[in-house]
Each structure stands twice: as C-alpha cells, then as structure tokens.
Amino acid sequence: MASATTLAAVGEVGKGFFHERTTQSCQAKPSHLFCWDWAREHIDRYGTPTLQQFELVAISVVLGFTVAFALALLAHRRRWLRPPLLAGTGVLYAVPSVAFFLLLLPITGRGRETAIIALSAYTLQIIYRNVTVGLGNVPESAKDAARGMGMTKRQILWRVELPLAIPEIIGGLRIATVSTVAIATLAVFAHAGGLGTQIYGEANLHFPTSIIIAGGIAMLMALTFDAILLTIQRFSTPWRRVRSS
Amino acid sequence: MPSDKLTESSAGASPVRYAGATKRYPGSAKAAVEELTLEVPAGEICVLVGPSGCGKTTAMRMVNRMVEISEGDILIGDRSVRDRSPAQLRREIGYVIQQVGLFPHRTIAENIVAVPQLLGWKKERAAARGAELLSLIGLDPDLANRYPAQLSGGQQQRVGVARALAADPLVMLMDEPFGAIDPISRERLQNEFLRLQAELRKTVLFVTHDIDEAIKMGDRIAIMREGGKVAQYATPAEVLMDPADEFVEDFVGADRALKRLALMRVADIDLWKAPLAYVGQPTAEVRAKLAEPGVEVPYPLLVDSERRPLGWLSERDLAGEQVPAQPDSPLGPLLDRDDIMRDALADLLQGEAQYAAVVDHEGRIDGVLSVEIISEFLKSPQAKTEEHSAVERPHG
Numbered sequence: 019m020a021s022a023t024t025l026a027a028v029g030e031v032g033k034g035f036f037h038e039r040t041t042q043s044c045q046a047k048p049s050h051l052f053c054w055d056w057a058r059e060h061i062d063r064y065g066t067p068t069l070q071q072f073e074l075v076a077i078s079v080v081l082g083f084t085v086a087f088a089l090a091l092l093a094h095r096r097r098w099l100r101p102p103l104l105a106g107t108g109v110l111y112a113v114p115s116v117a118f119f120l121l122l123l124p125i126t127g128r129g130r131e132t133a134i135i136a137l138s139a140y141t142l143q144i145i146y147r148n149v150t151v152g153l154g155n156v157p158e159s160a161k162d163a164a165r166g167m168g169m170t171k172r173q174i175l176w177r178v179e180l181p182l183a184i185p186e187i188i189g190g191l192r193i194a195t196v197s198t199v200a201i202a203t204l205a206v207f208a209h210a211g212g213l214g215t216q217i218y219g220e221a222n223l224h225f226p227t228s229i230i231i232a233g234g235i236a237m238l239m240a241l242t243f244d245a246i247l248l249t250i251q252r253f254s255t256p257w258r259r260v261r262s263s
Numbered sequence: 264m265p266s267d268k269l270t271e272s273s274a275g276a277s278p279v280r281y282a283g284a285t286k287r288y289p290g291s292a293k294a295a296v297e298e299l300t301l302e303v304p305a306g307e308i309c310v311l312v313g314p315s316g317c318g319k320t321t322a323m324r325m326v327n328r329m330v331e332i333s334e335g336d337i338l339i340g341d342r343s344v345r346d347r348s349p350a351q352l353r354r355e356i357g358y359v360i361q362q363v364g365l366f367p368h369r370t371i372a373e374n375i376v377a378v379p380q381l382l383g384w385k386k387e388r389a390a391a392r393g394a395e396l397l398s399l400i401g402l403d404p405d406l407a408n409r410y411p412a413q414l415s416g417g418q419q420q421r422v423g424v425a426r427a428l429a430a431d432p433l434v435m436l437m438d439e440p441f442g443a444i445d446p447i448s449r450e451r452l453q454n455e456f457l458r459l460q461a462e463l464r465k466t467v468l469f470v471t472h473d474i475d476e477a478i479k480m481g482d483r484i485a486i487m488r489e490g491g492k493v494a495q496y497a498t499p500a501e502v503l504m505d506p507a508d509e510f511v512e513d514f515v516g517a518d519r520a521l522k523r524l525a526l527m528r529v530a531d532i533d534l535w536k537a538p539l540a541y542v543g544q545p546t547a548e549v550r551a552k553l554a555e556p557g558v559e560v561p562y563p564l565l566v567d568s569e570r571r572p573l574g575w576l577s578e579r580d581l582a583g584e585q586v587p588a589q590p591d592s593p594l595g596p597l598l599d600r601d602d603i604m605r606d607a608l609a610d611l612l613q614g615e616a617q618y619a620a621v622v623d624h625e626g627r628i629d630g631v632l633s634v635e636i637i638s639e640f641l642k643s644p645q646a647k648t649e650e651h652s653a654v655e656r657p658h659g
Contacts, residue, residue, distance in 0.1 A: 163364025166329060166436075167378050167426070168353035181368045257368045257410040 053227045061231075063216070068235055070211035074202045075243070078134050079195050082141030087187075089142070090149035091175070103146065111143035115201050119208040133210030137202055141194040148190025152183025185258065188251040192244050199240040203232070276466040277433040279303040279326060283335035286321050286491070295321045296491030298335060303483070306464035310481035312471055314514070318491030323436050323470045327356045339434055354381055357427030357435035357465070361442045363419045365411040371422055372397070372407040378430040396425040401455065417448035424456065428463070435467045442471070453479060474515055478503065478525055486511050500526055520641050524605040529598055529621055532640060534630025537620060538563045539570070542588045546581045560631050564620055565590040570627040572597065572620040595619055600629055608637055 086107070093099045113121075118136045126132040156179045164174045180187075206214030216232035252259070279302070286296040296318040303309040311319040324330040326337055328349040337344045344352055365374050375396050376389040384392070397404055400421045411419055420440060427435055440456075441449040457480065460467065471477055477484045478499040485496045488510055495507035503519045503526070506512040515522070538552040540563040549563045565573040565586065574590030596614035598607050598621045611619055611634055618633035 157362075157364070157367070159360065159362035159364035160366055161364075162329075162360060162362075163358065163423075163426075164366070166327060166353055166358035166360070166364075168350045168355075168381055170350050173381070178366055178368075182366075255368070257412065260410050260413050 051226055052230050053225075056227050057231055060228075064213075064231060064235060067211060067213045067215050067232070068239070071199070071202055071205075071213045071236065071239065074130065074133055074137060074205055074210060074212050075195065075198050075239070078137035078198055078202070079141055079191070081134065082138035082194065082198075083145050083191060085138065086142045086145035087149055090146050090153070093146075093150060094153050094175070094179075100150070104150075107143040107146050110139045113139075115140070115204050116207055119204060123208065128209040130205075130210045132208040133202070133205035133212075136208070137198050137205070140201055141198055144194045144197070145187075145190045148186045148193075149183065152186030152190075153179050155186065156182045184255050185251060188247055188254070192247045192251075195243045195247065196240045199236055199243065203236055275433060276305040276464055277340035278305045279309075279434055279466055279468065280338040281322070281325075281335070282338060284322070284325055284332050284337050285334040286318075286325060286330055287333040293490060294333075296325065299491050299493065301485060301493060301496060303466055303468065305466050307482040308460060308467040308469055308480055310469045310471060310477040310484045311487055312474060312477040312481075312484055312514075313487035313494075314489075315472060317487040317489055319470050319472075319487050320438055322487070322491050323438060323468050326434065326436055326468060327353045327358060329353075354378055354430060355432055355434075357430075357432040357437075359420075359423050359427045359435065359437040359440045361439040363411075363416075363423040363443075365419055365422060365426070367411055370408050370410060371402070371414070374411065374422055375425045375429050377426055382430055392429060396429060399428075399459065400425045415448075416444050417452060420444060420452060421455070424459075428459075428465075433466065435465045437467060437469045439471055440469070441476070442473075456480070475522065475525065478522055486514055521605075524608060524637070524641075525603060527604040528600065529602045529604060529607050529632055530600040530629075532604065532632070532636060534621055534632055535559045535618070535636065537628055537631045539628065540565050540576055540586045541568070542586055544586045546583060546586060549576070549586060550581060559633070559635075560618060562592070564628065564631075566628055569625075572622065572628050597622060598632055600624070604637070607632060608634070611637075 089103055089107075093103050115136070118139070119132065122132045122136055126135060160178055160182070161174060164178045169177065202212050203214040203217055205212045206218055213232040213236050216228050219228065281299045281301040283298045283300055284296060285294050285298050287294045299322055301309075311322055313319050321330050325332050326339070326344060328344055332345065339355075366377070369377070372390070372393045376384075376393045379389040379392055393407070394404065397407055402418065402421055402425075406414065406418070411422070414422065424440065427437075441452050444452060453476065469477075469480055471480070477486075481499055483496060484499055484502050486494045486502065486507075488494050494514075495502055495511045497505075497507075500523070502511065502515060503523050506515055506519075512519075536558060538549070538555075538558050538560055540549040540552075542565070552558065553561070553563060563576045563581070565576050565580075567573055572594055574594045575592040576586065577591035580587055580591045595616045596610040596619040598610060598619050600621060600623050602610075607619075611617075611632070617635070618631050621629045621632050623629050
C-alpha cells in the first residue's frame with residue numbers, strides 16, 4: 019500500500035491542506051496538537067459524519083439486539099443450541115473489523131448496508147451472552163413459584179424471567195453500544211461515512227486536530243448512549259435500588 | 264365489613280383423594296411414590312412427614328402436577344387433577360415453598376395478587392383482595408409497596424402464604440414452608456398459620472421432615488417411608504399414643520410422651536389446689552389452710568378480692584397478725600388454663616420455678632401447676648396408653 023507515489027501524494031495533500039486550512043497561529047507550529055482557530059472555522063464539517071455515525075450505531079445495535087435476543091430466547095428453550103450459538107457468535111466477534119468490512123465489500127457492495135451488517139454482527143456475541151446469563155441468574159425459587167401458581171412457560175418468561183434479566187440485558191447493550199460507536203469509525207472503509215471520514219484522512223497524520231475533534235465526538239456519543247441506557251436500566255429495575263435501604 | 268371478608272376468604276375447601284397414585288421416574292426401578300391411597304378431608308391440615316427421600320414432596324407435588332402422575336389418580340373434590348391443563352389446575356391450588364420464591368421485581372402488593380392477575384380479575388378487585396390479605400397476615404399496610412428484598416425472612420414467608428391464599432384456593436400445598444426460618448419466627452408463623460386456618464378452613468397438604476412440626480400443625484399426620492408408602496395415617500395423638508409399627512415408633516422418637524405435652528393444655532391435667540390468702544386476713548387462718556391435707560404448695564398465694572393472684576407469701580409475711588398487702592415474693596410465671604402444656608413447662612423451667620399459679624380467662628386463680636405434676640404425668644401409664652380426651656387441636 020505504502021508505495022512511493024502514495025506517500026508523495028499524502029505529502030502533497032498535506033501541504034495543500036495546511037495552506038488552505040491552517041490559520042496563522044497554527045502555521046507557526048505545524049505539529050501543534052490542537053488548533054483552536056482551525057476547529058472554530060471548520061466545526062460545521064462534522065455535522066453530517068456525526069449524524070451518519072449515530073445512524074450506523076443505532077441501526078446496528080437495534081438489529082444486533084433483535085437477532086441476539088431472539089437467538090438467546092431460542093437457546094433458553096432448547097438447551098442443545100447453546101454451544102453452537104455461543105461458538106458462532108464468538109467467531110463473528112473474533113473477525114478483525116477492517117477485514118470484516120473489506121471481506122463484505124465484494125458481496126454487499128460499498129455503503130451503509132455493508133457497515134451495518136458487520137457492526138450488528140459484532141454486537142451479537144455480547145448481547146447474546148448477556149441475555150443468556152441474565153436468564154440463567156433468575157432464582158430457581160421464583161421460577162418454581164411461578165410455575166406452581168399456574169403461569170405458562172410464556173408467562174414465566176415475560177413476567178418473571180425477562181424482567182429479572184433486565185440488568186444483564188441492558189448491561190450487554192451498554193457494552194455493545196459503546197464498542198459499536200468505536201468500531202463504527204472504521205465504517206469509512208466500507209464507504210459508509212461516519213466520523214471515521216474525519217479521522218482517517220491522510221493529511222491528519224501531521225495535523226491531529228481533526229482526529230481529536232472526531233474522536234472526541236465519538237467518545238461523547240458513546241458516553242451519551244451509555245448514560246441513556248444506564249438511566250433506562252435504573253428506571254426499569256426499581257427493585258434493585260432498594261436493597262441497601 | 265368482617266362478614267364480607269369471610270365470604271371472600273372462605274368460599275370453600277375440597278377433600279383431596281389419592282387413588283393409587285404412583286410416580287415412576289424413567290430409569291429407576293423403584294417407584295418414588297407407589298400406589299398412594301389417602302384421603303384428606305376438606306378443611307383439614309394433613310401433614311406428610313418422613314425421612315428425606317421418602318417421597319413426601321413428590322406425593323405433594325403430584326397434586327398440582329408439578330410432578331406428573333404415572334399411574335392412578337388424584338381427585339380434588341370429585342374432579343381428577345388430570346382433567347384440565349396444569350396451569351389452570353395450579354391457579355386453583357395455593358402453593359407455598361420453603362424458599363418462598365417471591366418475585367424480587369414486584370412489590371409485596373403485586374406479589375400477593377399474582378394469581379388473581381393470572382385469573383384476569385379486575386384491578387380494583389385484586390387490589391382490594393391484596394389489602395385484605397395484607398391485614399389478614401398481620402403485615403403493616405405500609406409494606407405493600409416495598410420489594411421482597413426489604414422484608415425479613417419471616418415477613419417474606421407471610422407474604423408467600425398470602426400470595427397462595429389470594430385467589431381463595433380449594434387446596435393449599437405447603438412444602439416445608441417454615442423450614443428456612445429461624446426457630447423463634449418459625450414458632451410465631453406456625454401459630455399464625457393455625458390461627459388463619461381456624462378461620463379459613465382450607466384443605467392443606469403440608470410437607471415437613473420435622474415430627475414436632477407435624478404434631479403441632481397436623482389434624483392428621485401421614486408418616487411416610489421410602490417409596491411414598493404410608494406407615495401410619497392418624498391424628499397426632501394417635502400417632503404418639505399408638506405408633507403403628509417400629510418405623511413409626513423410631514421416627515416419632517423415644518420422647519413421645521414428652522411430645523404429647525404439645526397436644527395438651529394446662530386445663531387438661533389435675534392441678535394442685537392453691538392455698539389462698541387475702542389481704543388483711545388473720546395469718547392464723549392461712550396457716551391452718553397450709554396444714555390441710557392435700558395441700559402440696561408450701562406457701563400461700565396472695566390474691567385480691569377478685570381472686571386474682573398478687574404474689575407468694577413467705578414465712579416472714581405470716582409472722583404478723585394479718586396478711587400484708589405486699590407479698591414478699593413475686594408471683595413468678597403466671598400460666599393460663601389454655602396454655603399449651605409444653606409451653607407451660609417451658610415457662611416453669613425458664614422462670615426457675617417449681618410451681619406457678621394458673622388463672623382462667625378473667626385472670627382469677629384456678630390452681631397451681633408444678634414440675635412435679637408434669638413429671639408424674641409423664642411417668643404414669645396414661646401418658647402412653649390412655650385415650651386422653653384433652654387432645655383438641657389448638658385452633659382458635
């Protein structure tokens with residue numbers, strides 16, 4: 019990849035970039051870590067990538083959750099499915115992310131679909147495992163009592179097991195979402211846009227301001243998602259807050 | 264209001280009949296429960312008791328089909344438990360387990376009305392029923408919106424019992440319900456349940472491995488041995504007085520005469536006469552009373568004009584001309600005619616007293632119970648053989 023011509027090209031783009039984009043103060047010190055003046059001038063270019071990033075994450079997590087949740091419920095009923103499902107989702111999780119995007123390109127083409135498929139695939143393992151663990155942690159006595167009072171299997175699942183598994187389920191969702199925000203910056207390799215477009219520009223090698231802004235937005239996004247999910251978790255499990263009182 | 268409550272909470276009970284009910288697990292040669300035939304009359308507590316592995320829990324769980332019957336049948340009233348779906352059947356049967364199994368994510372009130380909810384009761388009706396049960400089990404209404412984790416073990420099991428009673432079941436199944444609770448709370452919960460049962464009159468199948476609990480709780484006891492075979496099915500008194508065989512005798516224990524004390528009340532035994540003394544009475548009269556034949560108590564008991572005991576008089580009290588208003592010795596333990604004999608003995612031993620005054624409902628002196636009387640009773644052949652009329656269940 020790193021042929022002489024591309025390197026030269028990077029250099030050229032870099033120079034042009036500097037001349038065009040940097041203000042006087044930053045020009046004095048090109049290796050300056052963060053240039054406020056530049057950031058103020060160019061902040062509007064992060065709007066669309068941020069929105070794209072948000073969409074990628076939201077769609078992928080919802081999709082991944084739906085599939086993983088369904089798989090977990092299936093495995094809850096049919097025990098024999100557990101090892102193959104755990105292994106299957108584990109293998110998907112183990113594929114290096116850039117490789118995943120590039121491998122999908124010839125099949126699904128460039129664009130958002132490819133990125134979403136890869137990103138959802140990454141969430142499967144974490145969500146699947148957490149739902150399974152959550153369902154497994156439901157006290158046997160509560161299930162026995164539920165059965166003994168005449169709940170059907172479905173009622174036990176929806177009224178007892180799943181509500182009690184909420185902490186683990188949302189816990190899994192939190193980890194999956196935060197890591198998806200990070201991995202989605204690589205969606206640029208599938209030509210799916212996102213904040214990665216502002217990070218992997220080759221000019222940024224010598225001018226880290228854009229990396230810091232885009233990375234900062236991604237971190238902020240991850241923390242916001244996490245805070246929202248944490249709040250949902252708190253409000254949907256009031257019984258867990260009373261333990262200590 | 265109270266009459267409304269009664270109609271809601273005592274709609275009825277059905278007899279439970281095991282008709283050759285058998286449970287065989289695949290791959291095991293011996294049946295867990297073999298051809299069990301047993302009838303539990305409506306409104307009675309039948310305790311299934313026996314060593315672990317005797318099949319008592321299996322036998323109980325066959326009633327609500329938590330364990331499916333392999334052969335034979337079980338009838339509730341005249342209906343086989345097999346003629347409706349397990350879920351439907353179970354909604355008609357109260358179910359209490361040792362680990363309580365409250366739903367941690369639901370409030371106490373929500374836990375209690377779980378079965379009415381399954382039955383599709385209207386919200387208001389379920390809520391009213393929940394409040395009623397909360398007061399029935401003597402739980403503070405403020406606890407209604409707490410979560411199970413905020414309650415003590417004893418309180419949780421009270422809620423467990425209330426939840427089982429919520430839809431007014433025909434039959435209650437209780438699997439070692441008080442087994443995981445500390446001894447003091449257990450005793451209280453047992454008494455509370457007996458008090459409830461006196462009012463509700465449910466048909467109860469109660470599993471325990473504790474013979475003392477069986478004697479206390481059961482109208483009838485089925486002592487079971489391996490394979491779910493009933494070694495003896497009788498009232499607690501019969502089991503204690505006349506064990507059917509060596510197995511029952513061993514299981515009941517060598518101290519079965521002592522256990523019978525749990526079935527008697529103080530009023531059931533001949534008490535000593537108390538030599539009474541009234542304030543201001545000439546001491547000479549009192550001394551004369553003490554000398555009467557048949558008076559076993561060495562000291563006179565000071566009573567007020569209503570014959571309510573005030574305390575024991577000592578030699579020093581009798582030194583004067585008249586009986587003083589203040590007795591020298593405190594009263595010590597005071598027993599009630601209706602106290603369970605075993606508890607009375609415990610009071611005597613705890614109070615380090617050889618004897619204690621026994622009073623009636625109005626608090627008037629009835630006689631004196633002594634450790635000696637009890638030990639004489641335990642030594643007498645009647646403790647083991649005679650059909651003692653006194654054995655009324657401590658209901659109410």
